[in-house]
Amino acid sequence: MPRTPAPGTRDRILGVASRLFYDHGVRAVGMNRIITEAGTGKNLLYQHFPAKSDLVAAYLEGARERRAEAMRRALEAAGDDPREQLVALVAEVATTVRHPRFRGCAFRNYLAEFPEDDAERDGTPAVVAHAQLEESRAAIAERVARLDVADPDRLVEQLWLLVDGLYLQAAYRDRLDDQLDPAADAAVDLARRLVNTRP
Amino acid sequence: MPRTPAPGTRDRILGVASRLFYDHGVRAVGMNRIITEAGTGKNLLYQHFPAKSDLVAAYLEGARERRAEAMRRALEAAGDDPREQLVALVAEVATTVRHPRFRGCAFRNYLAEFPEDDAERDGTPAVVAHAQLEESRAAIAERVARLDVADPDRLVEQLWLLVDGLYLQAAYRDRLDDQLDPAADAAVDLARRLVNTRP
DNA sequence: GTCTATAAGGGGATAGAC
DNA sequence: GTCTATCCCCTTATAGAC
Numbered sequence: 138m139p140r141t142p143a144p145g146t147r148d149r150i151l152g153v154a155s156r157l158f159y160d161h162g163v164r165a166v167g168m169n170r171i172i173t174e175a176g177t178g179k180n181l182l183y184q185h186f187p188a189k190s191d192l193v194a195a196y197l198e199g200a201r202e203r204r205a206e207a208m209r210r211a212l213e214a215a216g217d218d219p220r221e222q223l224v225a226l227v228a229e230v231a232t233t234v235r236h237p238r239f240r241g242c243a244f245r246n247y248l249a250e251f252p253e254d255d256a257e258r259d260g261t262p263a264v265v266a267h268a269q270l271e272e273s274r275a276a277i278a279e280r281v282a283r284l285d286v287a288d289p290d291r292l293v294e295q296l297w298l299l300v301d302g303l304y305l306q307a308a309y310r311d312r313l314d315d316q317l318d319p320a321a322d323a324a325v326d327l328a329r330r331l332v333n334t335r336p
Numbered sequence: 337m338p339r340t341p342a343p344g345t346r347d348r349i350l351g352v353a354s355r356l357f358y359d360h361g362v363r364a365v366g367m368n369r370i371i372t373e374a375g376t377g378k379n380l381l382y383q384h385f386p387a388k389s390d391l392v393a394a395y396l397e398g399a400r401e402r403r404a405e406a407m408r409r410a411l412e413a414a415g416d417d418p419r420e421q422l423v424a425l426v427a428e429v430a431t432t433v434r435h436p437r438f439r440g441c442a443f444r445n446y447l448a449e450f451p452e453d454d455a456e457r458d459g460t461p462a463v464v465a466h467a468q469l470e471e472s473r474a475a476i477a478e479r480v481a482r483l484d485v486a487d488p489d490r491l492v493e494q495l496w497l498l499v500d501g502l503y504l505q506a507a508y509r510d511r512l513d514d515q516l517d518p519a520a521d522a523a524v525d526l527a528r529r530l531v532n533t534r535p
Numbered sequence: 536g537t538c539t540a541t542a543a544g545g546g547g548a549t550a551g552a553c
Numbered sequence: 554g555t556c557t558a559t560c561c562c563c564t565t566a567t568a569g570a571c
Contacts, residue, residue, distance in 0.1 A: 146538095162451050164363065168563060178539040179564090189563065230533045240451070249448035252361050252439070270508065294522035298501030306497070306505040309447045309469065323493035327530075366548060377554060378551085388549065 147185045150175050155196045159243055162252055163193055163262075190262060193247070197265040200243040204269065207233065208276060219280040220332040221297060226277060227328035230300050231321035236305045241308035244269045245301075273300070275292070295331055299324045340455060348376050348382045354395040358442055360450055362392055396464040399442040401472070403468065406432070407475060418479040421494060425476060426527035429499050432519035434507045440507035443468045444500075472474040472499070483531070494530055498523045 153175040157166040168189060172179050186192040198281055207229060215225035233239060240246075244266035248254075254263040278298050281289045303324050352374040352479055356365040367388055372475050383393040406428060414424035432438060439445075443465035447453075453462040476495050480488045502523050 156348060164449075165452065167561075169561090176539095178537095180566095181538060187564095224539090241448075246448060247449075249440075249445060250363075252507075253364065267508075269497060288482065290518060291522045291525065295520045295526050296560075298498055298505070298519060298523055298526070300501075301504040302497030302499075302501035304445065305500040308451075309444065309466075319489060320493045320497060323490045324497055327494050327497070331526075367550080368548085371554095382550070386550095497557085 146177065146181060150177060150182055150185060151195055151199065153191070154192050155199060158193065158196050159200075159240060159246075165231045178239060191260070194260050194265055197243060197247060197262050197269070201265060201269045201272075204273070208273070212276075216296075219283040223277065223280050223332045224325065224329050226280075227296060228297055228325045230303050231325050232319050234303050234317050239307055240311070242304040244307065245304055286334070292331060296328060299328055345380060346377065347523070349376055349381055349384060350371065350391070350394055353391050357392065357395050358399075358439060358445075362446060364407060374451040393459050393460075393464055394459045396442060396446060396461050396468070399469075400464060400468045403472070407472070413474075418482040420478050422476065422531045423524065423528050425479075426495060426498055427524045429502050430524050433502050433516050433520050438506055439510075444503055445507065476478055485533075489531060495527060 150171070154166070154171045157171060157174065168179075168182070171192075172182055175182070182192075188193065208226065211225045211229035212222050215221040247262055247266050251263065254261070256264045256267060258264075274293070274297055277300075278289075278293050281293050281296070284292070286292055303320060304315075306320050310317055310320070349370070353365070353370045356370060356373065367378075367381070369379055374381070381391075385394065402478075410424045410428035411421050414420040446461055446465050449477065450462065453460070455466060456461045457463075473492070473496055476493045476499075477488075480492050480495070483491070486489055502516075502519060507521050509516055509519070
């Protein structure tokens with residue numbers, strides 16, 4: 138049984154691939170380009186990732202971990218009030234969206250690129266993407282459930298609409314010099330009004 | 337000078353291509369499939385559309401005309417009150433989204449599929465898509481400008497967030513049995529509250 | 536043995552020629 | 554309509570360098 142050679146290789150390949158996938162789209166980036174920019178051999182890449190699909194799934198999995206960590210930090214900073222936590226979740230997205238190199242939500246971008254990619258086996262990119270979206274939505278639903286509002290389901294939908302709206306706008310509004318800051322501010326403002334409305 | 341042969345040919349090709357592009361995505365549909373399903377010859381297709389890009393642009397242009405017509409009808413039915421017109425614009429999107437065969441916004445789908453398609457020449461698909469989005473947003477901004485609200489820009493952003501949120505959710509929430517109806521209702525409800533808030 | 540570099544297989548794309 | 558040219562894709566196999 139051979140030892141795992143060159144421990145940093147997998148991470149380096151995955152890092153290069155992740156940046157390329159995110160910046161240019163999964164379909165637009167070929168394996169050749171990843172190999173060239175990573176400075177590695179083709180054999181080694183296919184040893185760590187038997188197919189491009191595995192590499193894409195690992196890319197989304199990494200993005201998911203980073204998103205989960207960011208959400209966790211935002212919730213911690215918001216304290217114990219579920220209303221403040223809900224505002225913090227939307228505000229975290231608003232902050233993420235403002236990042237200069239932000240180019241849309243990685244998971245929604247993937248699903249838009251591969252609309253016919255069914256969720257068959259475990260570890261499929263589509264499965265990872267759906268899991269992240271459901272997890273993110275569940276974080277909102279949990280906190281809304283702790284509020285005393287007349288129609289909690291509706292509030293979840295409305296907050297989720299803000300999040301999705303922000304992500305989608307970020308995906309196309311950067312073409313012209315259209316800044317996302319007003320949209321991000323408007324989303325946070327609206328989220329605060331929504332969670333503070335008494336039944 | 338040869339006569340224009342078979343006047344309905346162009347429309348037939350465009351109709352078949354539009355349906356395929358919308359249902360399966362632009363990248364997933366090759367020219368061969370369009371030719372096969374349209375029952376036309378390859379020569380004839382390239383005579384009407386010299387490149388695939390031209391066919392895609394015509395597909396988006398057609399979708400744009402249909403969207404403009406739907407918006408015009410919704411505004412007419414809403415009467416002269418700008419508040420009712422704004423609610424009608426969001427409600428029209430909510431209705432469109434509920435359609436069983438709805439598979440997302442054609443323009444946003446295209447921009448997601450081709451993120452690096454710059455707007456260079458006229459008639460490019462990306463140009464058509466951007467024009468439609470700006471036109472749709474302008475329809476909201478015009479009516480908000482006629483309201484006496486404290487921060488009109490913010491209201492435009494918030495209404496636009498609802499529209500984008502609806503469109504994006506429609507693009508991925510239909511995978512599982514997740515119905516869009518609650519989201520559509522929530523969006524219309526929120527739009528009504530937003531435009532009826534006094535400064 | 537481990538990695539790189541290169542070539543080739545198999546498929547499908549657009550576009551054009553006949 | 555069929556057939557071909559050209560290109561790029563993912564993937565595998567082979568050959569060479571440290």
